[in-house]
Structures are given as C-alpha cells and as structure tokens.
Amino acid sequence: xxxxxxxxxxxxxxxxxxxxxxxxxxxxxxxxxxxxxxxxxxxxxxxxxxxxxxxxxxxxxxxxxxxxxxxxxxxxxxxxxxxxxxxxxxxxxxxxxxxxxxxxxxxxxxxxxxxxxxxxxxxxxxxxxxxxxxxxxxxxxxxxxxxxxxxxxxxxxxxxxxxxxxxxxxxxxxxxxxxxxxxxxxxxxxxxxxxxxxxxxxxxxxxxxxxxxxxxxxxxxxxxxxxxxxxxxxxxxxxxxxxxxxxxxxxxxxxxxxxxxxxxxxxxxxxxxxxxxxxxxxxxxxxxxxxxxxxxxxxxxxxxxxxxxxxxxxxxxxxxxxxxxxxxxxxxxxxxxxxxxxxxxxxxxxxxxxxxxxxxxxxxxxxxxxxxxxxxxxxxxxxx
Ligand code: ADP
Ligand code: MG
Numbered sequence: 001x002x003x004x005x006x007x008x009x010x011x012x013x014x015x016x017x018x019x020x021x022x023x024x025x026x027x028x029x030x031x032x033x034x035x036x037x038x039x040x041x042x043x044x045x046x047x048x049x050x051x052x053x054x055x056x057x058x059x060x061x062x063x064x065x066x067x068x069x070x071x072x073x074x075x076x077x078x079x080x081x082x083x084x085x086x087x088x089x090x091x092x093x094x095x096x097x098x099x100x101x102x103x104x105x106x107x108x109x110x111x112x113x114x115x116x117x118x119x120x121x122x123x124x125x126x127x128x129x130x131x132x133x134x135x136x137x138x139x140x141x142x143x144x145x146x147x148x149x150x151x152x153x154x155x156x157x158x159x160x161x162x163x164x165x166x167x168x169x170x171x172x173x174x175x176x177x178x179x180x181x182x183x184x185x186x187x188x189x190x191x192x193x194x195x196x197x198x199x200x201x202x203x204x205x206x207x208x209x210x211x212x213x214x215x216x217x218x219x220x221x222x223x224x225x226x227x228x229x230x231x232x233x234x235x236x237x238x239x240x241x242x243x244x245x246x247x248x249x250x251x252x253x254x255x256x257x258x259x260x261x262x263x264x265x266x267x268x269x270x271x272x273x274x275x276x277x278x279x280x281x282x283x284x285x286x287x288x289x290x291x292x293x294x295x296x297x298x299x300x301x302x303x304x305x306x307x308x309x310x311x312x313x314x315x316x317x318x319x320x321x322x323x324x325x326x327x328x329x330x331x332x333x334x335x336x337x338x339x340x341x342x343x344x345x346x347x348x349x350x351x352x353x354x355x356x357x358x359x360x361x362x363x364x365x366x367x368x369x370x371x372x373x374x375x376x377x378x379x380x381x382x383x384x
Contacts, residue, residue, distance in 0.1 A: 007295075007317075007352035008050045008324045010066050011037060011343065013093035013331050015055035017095035020332040028336035029329060029343070030054065038283035039340065040336050047343055049350065055331060059107065062095060063114040071118045073125070073322045074233055074255045076079035077358040081256040081316030082111060085345065086328035087338040088223035088262030095326055096259045097204075111281055112229065112257055119144070119255070120197045120230065130237070138240035139248070145191040145232045148198060150173070152225035154283055154308045158189040159207035159227075176311055181360075184311045189230070204229065225350075226284055226309050231255045236364075246365045253359050256316050259307075261285060263345070264338045284309030289345060291317060320357035325349050 013029055031037050031054030032046060039045045042207055051065050070080035084092035095099060098110040106113075123142045130140030148159040155173035157164045165172050174186035194200045211227070231254065238248040266285050287307035292303040304314040316323050327346035329339045 003355070004354055005322065005354050006050075007292075007349050007354055008066070009328045009346050009350045010051035010053065010062075010324065011160065011325065011329060011346055012053040012057060012062060012095060013037070013055055013085050013329050014094070016331055017089070019089070026333040028333045029331055029339055037343075041336065041340070041345065047347060049327075049346065059072065059095075059098065059110055059114070062326070063111050066326055067111045067115050070255060070322055071115050071122065073356065074119070075122045077235065077251045077253045077361070078356050078357075079254050079256070079315060079321035079359060080323070081258065081313065081317070081321050082144060082324040083256075083258035083260055083316075084326045084328055085260050085263060085312070086342050087330065087335060088341070089224045090263075090328040090330050090335070090339075092326075092355040093256040095178075095207075095328055096257060112204065113184060115196075115257070115338040116197045116200045116231070118371050119233070123233075132238045136240040137242060137245060138238050140235070143234040143236070144194040144200070145190050145234075146194050146203055147186070147191045147230045147232075149186050149189060149206060149228045149230075149312070150211055150225050151228065151284060151309050151312065152317075155176060156186040156189070156308055156312065158186060159210045160190040160192055160203065161210075161211045171177050174209065176308060183315050186312070187336060194231075200231070219286065224265060228312055229258040231257075244365075248364055249361050250364050251361045252357050256313070258313065260288075263342050266341070266357045283307045288313070289348075292345070292349045292352055295353075296348055297360045317352070318354075320354040320355055320359075323354055358360075 012030055019276060027040065029037055031038050031052045033052070035050065035052055036046050036048050036054045039047065053062055069076050069083055070082055073080045073097070084096050086092050094110060097112050098108045123144070126140055127142065130138065135140065144159075150157045150159055150164065152168050153170075154169050154262050156176060157168065157170065157172065158174050170382050174189045176184050177187040178184050190337050192203050194203065233255070234247055235251045261284065262283065265282050266289070284307045287310045290306070291310050302311045302318055304318070310317070314322060325346060329335070329342050
C-alpha cells in the first residue's frame with residue numbers, strides 16, 4: 001500500500017550578491033520562521049511552505065531538509081525527484097551543485113555532491129552487511145548509472161557524449177522514447193556506469209563542460225535550458241532462505257535532479273517578442289505549471305505530453321515518486337516581480353498529492369549470481 005504524500009515545497013531566499021546593485025539590500029521577501037515568509041508589498045503578506053530557508057541557511061541544512069529523505073527513498077527502491085525552480089541568479093545551481101567553477105570547499109557542496117556521497121555510503125553499508133549473508137546463500141549488490149541531459153527548445157541533448165553543438169542543432173538531439181513501464185527517456189543517451197562518488201562528480205563536471213559550448217556563454221545558456229541528471233540504482237539481491245539458489249531479485253529506482261531554466265523566461269512569453277530559445281524554454285516551464293495545476297486540481301487530463309520537459313519528468317510528478325520542489329528567490333527588490341511569480345508557482349505545487357511507491361521487484365535467474373556484476377557489453381567476461 002502506498003501512502004499519499006504531498007509534493008514537498010521549500011523556498012530558499014539567497015543572500016544579497018554584489019550584482020544585485022544598489023537595491024540589493026532592499027529586501028522584497030524575508031523568512032519569518034522555518035515555514036513562513038513575508039512578502040513586503042502592500043499588505044505584507046505571509047506565505048507558508050513546507051520549508052522556508054533564509055539567506056543564512058547553510059548548504060547542509062538545505063540538503064538535510066530537502067534531499068536526504070529522497071536518498072533514503074531511492075535506496076529503498078522508490079523513485080525520487082528534486083527540482084530547482086526560480087529566476088536566473090536566484091540560486092538554483094548554487095543549491096543543486098554548489099558555487100560554480102574551480103575547486104571548492106566541501107561545506108559549499110550543493111545537493112548533488114551530498115546526495116552522491118550519501119548514496120555511495122549507504123550502498124557500501126548495505127553491501128557490507130549483506131556479506132554476512134553470502135555464506136547462507138543471500139547477497140545484495142547495487143549498480144549505479146548516470147545520465148545527464150539538457151532540454152533546450154524542446155530538444156533533449158545528451159551531455160555525456162561529448163560537447164553539444166553551440167547552435168544546439170536539433171539533428172544532434174536524442175528522440176524521446178517510452179519504456180514498457182511508461183517511463184520516458186532520451187533514446188541513445190549515454191548511461192555511464194559509476195563506481196564511486198568521485199567518479200559521479202567527474203562525469204557531471206564533464207557534462208557541465210559539454211553544456212558550456214553555447215556562443216552566448218554558460219550563464220545565458222543555462223538560463224534558457226533545463227538540466228536533468230538521472231542517477232539510477234539497480235539493486236540485485238537474494239534473501240537468505242531462498243530455496244532456488246539461481247533465483248534473485250532486481251529492482252531499479254532513480255533519483256532525478258533537475259535544474260530548471262530561469263523562471264523569468266515565462267514572463268518573456270507573456271511579453272511577446274521571444275527568440276527561438278526563449279520559446280522552447282517557456283514551453284517546458286509553462287507546461288510544467290499547467291501539469292502542476294492539473295495535478296493539484298485532480299484533473300482527469302494532465303498535459304504531460306505537451307512538452308519534452310514534462311514528458312521526461314512525468315514519472316516524478318504524477319506517479320509513484322517522492323518529489324521535492326526547491327523554489328529559489330533573490331531577496332532583492334529589483335527582482336520582486338519574478339519573486340512573486342515564483343512564490344505563486346511554488347504555492348500551487350503544494351496541493352499536488354503523490355503516492356510514492358517502491359518500484360516493481362522482478363525475479364531473475366543466474367547460474368552464478370556472484371558473477372552478475374560483469375560488464376553488460378561482454379556477458380562472457382569472468383571476473384573471478
Ligand atoms: P541560478 O542557477 O538560479 O541562475 P546561481 O545558483 O548561479 O543562480 O546563483 C547566482 C549567484 O548567487 C552565484 O554567484 C551564486 O554563487 C550566488 N548564490 C546563490 N545562492 C547563494 C547562497 N545561498 N549563498 C551564497 N551565494 C549564493
Ligand atoms: Mg544556474
């Protein structure tokens with residue numbers, strides 16, 4: 001039985017930055033307590049979310065409150081998703097990854113490096129505990145894979161197959177396909193096998209470099225496209241007491257981390273004059289808004305299929321996944337309009353009810369299960 005669970009919505013107000021200019025210290029929004037914030041306009045409205053983080057919140061606090069539960073869920077076989085929403089410069093990438101560029105302090109690590117470290121710590125623990133059961137016929141092993149996509153103008157580009165063309169030529173995009181379980185994925189996109197947290201972060205860094213080829217520069221580009229990182233975990237195990245020694249169980253669960261395009265691009269859509277890139281980006285965010293509204297209202301028809309972004313996120317939004325939204329806002333009065341828009345979007349997401357449920361467990365058979373961790377490409381490879 002799955003338990004109904006609302007989509008969790010957190011808001012993070014970043015500290016003022018030098019580029020906020022003179023209005024940087026004039027705040028349009030402030031945290032009142034851990035769940036309430038105040039919008040300093042007109043009647044000074046107070047808004048309530050599942051969590052509110054003020055400018056002093058640490059990366060550790062944000063991870064603990066928003067993402068550590070998701071890692072638990074994925075280890076236990078349930079899909080989980082966290083997506084960062086907000087205007088360009090509001091702190092999405094800082095929250096998801098950490099400060100951009102160069103080597104940095106671990107205390108500044110964002111959600112992804114922390115989740116990756118925790119995932120591998122948990123895997124090591126489960127596998128070492130399972131060692132004791134090997135003699136009795138049991139075992140437990142995980143295989144981690146990662147894929148990293150950019151959705152730009154409705155096209156999905158694989159960031160793990162080398163640099164993406166600066167023009168984002170649609171001929172280089174991956175077609176979206178549907179798996180037998182209904183999950184939508186980017187056909188032909190690389191799924192890299194990962195053995196350690198360090199390797200995962202290296203692969204993500206290489207993907208981020210492959211993304212940074214747009215002529216307009218990384219920041220301008222990332223503000224118009226969505227980045228989706230999917231960490232998939234295949235768990236294979238046999239319980240002690242299983243009477244058929246060739247039989248074992250498999251279960252695949254996924255942790256999806258999404259750094260969405262800048263929310264101000266929805267504003268551009270209303271304002272008219274948009275370039276090709278703006279249109280594509282708007283599509284994803286606009287449809288995501290409609291999907292959230294439809295789910296919140298319990299509509300029969302949820303328009304997932306209207307954009308590539310929502311197709312790729314479908315199983316995280318309406319399905320059996322545990323999902324967290326992290327809405328990032330700037331405190332600056334200069335950004336007051338887009339901040340209010342972000343807060344409204346975030347409020348509507350609070351009514352979405354999900355039913356997180358563990359992924360299906362399948363049975364498989366193997367002559368020698370201890371050899372299962374061989375490369376898929378070469379089933380005859382004997383690593384013993
Ligand atoms: P976005 O990805 O939403 O466009 P960024 O994450 O790049 O925004 O943040 C914009 C700038 O603000 C960056 O220089 C970033 O390091 C800084 N920043 C954002 N959030 C924080 C924070 N919580 N603490 C310190 N600096 C932050
Ligand atoms: Mg960013």
